[in-house]
Amino acid sequence: MKRYVLAHDLGTSGNKATLFDERGALVESRVTPYHMEVFNSNWAEQNPSVWWNAVCSSSKEVLSTIDPKEVAAVSFSGQMMGCLPVDREGKPLHNALLYCDQRSTEEEQEFIQELGFDQIYRITGHRPSSSYSLTKLLWFKKHRPDVYEKTYKVLQAKDYMNFMLTGVFATDYNDASGTNAFDLDSLQWSELILKAMDVPVSLFPEAYPSSTKIGEVHRKASEETLIPEGTPVIVGAGDGGCASLGAGSVSFGKPYIYMGSSSWVSIASKQHFPDPKKIGFTWAHPVAGLYQPCATMQTAGSSLSWFAKTHMADDTGKTLDSINDLAKSSKAGANGLFFLPYLMGERSPWWNTKAKGAFVGMDLSTTIQDHCRALLEGVAMNQKLNFAQMLSEIPDRRVMFIGGGALNTFLRQILSDVLDCEIVVPQFLTEATSMGAALLGGVGCGLYTDFSMIEHMNPVKQVVDPNRNNVGFYEDLTEQFAQLYRSLEPWFNR
Amino acid sequence: MYDRLILSHNLGTTGNKAVVYDEQGTIISSWLSLYRVIYKEGGKVEQDPHDWWRAVCESTKKVMRGINEKSIAVVTFSGQMMGCLCLDKAGDPIGNAIIWADMRSDKESKQLFNQIDEELFFHITGHKISASYTLSKLLWIMRNRPEVFAKTAKVVQAKDYIVFKLTGEIVTDYSDASGTNLFNLTKRQWSRTLTSIIGINPKILPEAIPSTQIAGCVTMEASVATGLLVGTPVVIGAGDGICASLGGGCTTEDDAYLYFGSSAWIGMVKQSPYWEPKMRTFNWSFIQPDQIAPCGTMQAAGASLDWLKDEIAREEVTQAELQHSYAQHLIEMLVTQSPPGANGLVFLPYLMGERSPYWNPQARGAFIGLKRNTRRCDMFRSCYEGVAMNLKIIWEALKPINKATELVVIGGQANSDTNKHIIADAFNIPVVSHNHLKDSKNFGAAVIGGLGIGMYENADVVKTLLHYERRILPNEENVEFYDRFLPLYEQAYTSLVDFYQNLDQFTNTKEG
Secondary structure: OOOEEEEEEEOOOEEEEEEEEOOOOEEEEEEEEOOOEEEOOOEEEEOHHHHHHHHHHHHHHHHOOOOHHHEEEEEEEEOOOOEEEEOOOOOEOOOEEOOOOOOOHHHHHHHHHHHOHHHHHHHHOOOOOOOOHHHHHHHHHHHOHHHHHHOOEEEOHHHHHHHHHHOOOOEEHHHHOOOOOEEOOOOEEOHHHHHHOOOOHHHOOOEEOOOOEEEEOOHHHHHHHOOOOOOEEEEEEEHHHHHHHHOOOOOOEEEEEEEOOOEEEEEEEOOOOOOOOOOOEEEEOOOOOOEEEEEEEOOOHHHHHHHHHHHHOOOOOOOHHHHHHHHHHOOOOHHHOEEEOOEOEEOOOOOEOOOOEEEEEEOOOOOHHHHHHHHHHHHHHHHHHHHHHHHHOOOOOEEEEEOHHHHOHHHHHHHHHHHOOEEEEEOOOOOHHHHHHHHHHHHHHOOOOOHHHHHHHOOEEEEEOOOHHHHHHHHHHHHHHHHHHHHHHHHHHO | OOOOEEEEEEEOOOEEEEEEEOOOOOEEEEEEEEOOOEEEOOOEEEEOHHHHHHHHHHHHHHHOOOOOHHHEEEEEEEEOOOOEEEEOOOOOEOOOEEOOOOOOOHHHHHHHHHHOOHHHHHHHHOOOOOOOOHHHHHHHHHHHOHHHHHHOOEEEOHHHHHHHHHHOOOEEEHHHHOOOOOEEOOOOEEOHHHHHHHOOOHHHOOEEEOOOOEEEEOOHHHHHHHOOOOOOEEEEEEEHHHHHHHHOOOOOOOOEEEEEOOOEEEEEOEOOOOOOOOOOOEEEEOOOOOOEEEEEEEOOOHHHHHHHHHHHOHHHHHHHHHHOOOHHHHHHHHHHHOOOOHHHOEEEOOEOEEOOOOOEOOOOEEEEEEOOOOOHHHHHHHHHHHHHHHHHHHHHHHHHHOOOOOEEEEOHHHHOHHHHHHHHHHHOOOEEOEOOOOOHHHHHHHHHHHHHOOOOOOOOHHHHHOOEOOOEOOOHHHHHHHHHHHHHHHHHHHHHHHHHHHHHHHHHHHHO
């Protein structure tokens, strides 16, 4: 009986293979770690054979715990916004450039000059940036014509794995929407953009809804992975998209916050999200027909671990609990102290790489407790600025909170008060991407009836209600918070 | 046996320190009696004058143990300035004293701007209009406590009340008078213009006399309370800012000093006031009737560093307790691990608002420029540098009148070589300390007392009484760095001015 989905989460630090059964329960999980090659200060690459080897070994390990014949489908969540040029045979022509590779800043400028910032944002749902795939491809075109001339397709990480398993070149809408070359409205590669940049549309693989079966595991791949030949392969989605599914954002509305070292806020919308302030950006949702507006901040959880080092003299992170305890003994507004959490510049809402962190508002009565409180409030208020517009577009007032940061119980309450929303915490906080991939695999092969299966896979464990006494106060305080950033902006940009 | 000893009191904010000196300025004994600071909402800061008197009596008795009261040649005072204590006809306090740190009268001080031109005011008093001074505090009492004002016969400073308790004479000295915002600096008399503008009878202000003048002698009643001999001469003394100046060896045009305690100021002695074009600094009357002491004071200098220790450096405090060492040493070890500029981090030391150079009671403290790789040592260093940068602005403001080739640093923070190095580099001047840096105010008052009874001929005697320590020289590379760093610091403050104002209103509405 076919009763398992083999879901892979292909990240930048390793590949996690997981098995979910027909009831959506996580039964096995193995991680094969690997490294990122960082050089020239902001170049970042990975050899795709490292990915493949990790997928093979982790597949073998989890399949050794069951009868491999019971695998109903294979599916992937993958790191996004990369650029892997392959030839006609699917052989990599260069290491993959990763999302954080920033070598193509000149190409970014040319791209903006050619098409205009606003037009690119309107078509792709994203700001033009060297973070995305297109300018990386343009870098190859200019600096490595030898590679570019031979390029037959440009793939994302999971798409290359899918090719290795099936021999088929394909991608999904969600990953495609992280390339700066995909038209969000038509869900087609943007001929307008690609023509303007003189790149053939044919370089990009056909894009499908994320739960589409694109092929079956062929013999050679079966030998290397122990996945039986003929097992259906579901195209899957980018890790951001899969995380949305894992957070239960599978139908219209369904807001959630992910918080790890960085943090993003997101909803599921019915159309390409109009954001006149360009605070966030929009992906194609892994659930066909939906979109995934998103806004992301750089240092959320990492602000807390940084604070533990600088303010609590603790390099081990053991004081994270005491940060909470101390914060509780201060009060809403931290006695006039503000924290700007811009330790690595900021993306949403300010998009300023030069922004810096700050504590502002101390007097002689300001305590370390106030600092802890301001720290949590600063992260929460920044996400309020990022989330306000999205929340106003949907009826939902329940926000799912996932990621390692959601372990912080006091932060749940502060987010609830600041956002004026219920904060909902599910059972699994750090398995969302694997669950999303498994959900796509299960729905794609028919093992799961539909996407609402996520409610069984990751049931709600806690609901935190906003403290009504604080809601209005935090609304006003958030204005002060934004005002503080604007006041310091010229200093940051000097 | 001792002969010709000086009993010097320093009536500070946290307590009264009594020190007995011999003629050579050597400390024979000393005693500190603490008293309360009463904080109330709305920026109110008060003290009970009876606490002052009890502390003076107690510390006098303690400090005189083993000393024959006959050998006390003079009693004299250094006192906290800029306060407002209302006395009735009998000389009894009507309620608590409002002290220098009290900011309740911000509204009253702002209204004064409508009544008199700010620059004219500056040229009369030598000071800016500010809630820090006696004048606006008195206006607050007139408006809000009319029953107190109706009974008020005299408005005095802390040391004046104690001198009255000892001698029965109500007087003040020129220096303390020059810290009231009511005194005509160059004419050395209460300003008729100002008393008539605010509508008070000039008679409620005590007669102002030179700091070195004998105010009276210890009365029978005071003798019983303190143990001092009846008839012991009491020299009025001076405000602590002026006493520190003498304690810093600053008596001529060629001298400059930095008092670096909880607050900090840079002071000089000149023949005429310095009308700083932006009114960032101010002027006191000095002890000689023809001398003026230009000065710029910041609010939270050592106070910022103490705050750092108490709140952020808790780990170092714990470590120091375990190791039986000093937290300050552990903190300053970290400070030296961070380079000048603290990796781009700026600390604004405005934890009590600020007087010089910005005169902004709404200003608040800040760390600005935090990054992922900002370290604990950078945080610590930025605090030390932030205080030094604010002082550097004051130093630059006073530069046109500065003739000093070295800077004497006194006060509790002068113990720190880290501080002295940063000051030397920030100011680009050799820095030196001496053996009376912790008792500089008492020592300065003692010299004033000695001058008052003819023990010393002139103030320059301090230079022979003080023993100077080795000079700390500026590091050329760091000097250039801090010159470049200063604009960064100043811009950090100026970019926050509007925010400070909004925040103040926001806080007031939320609390109101």
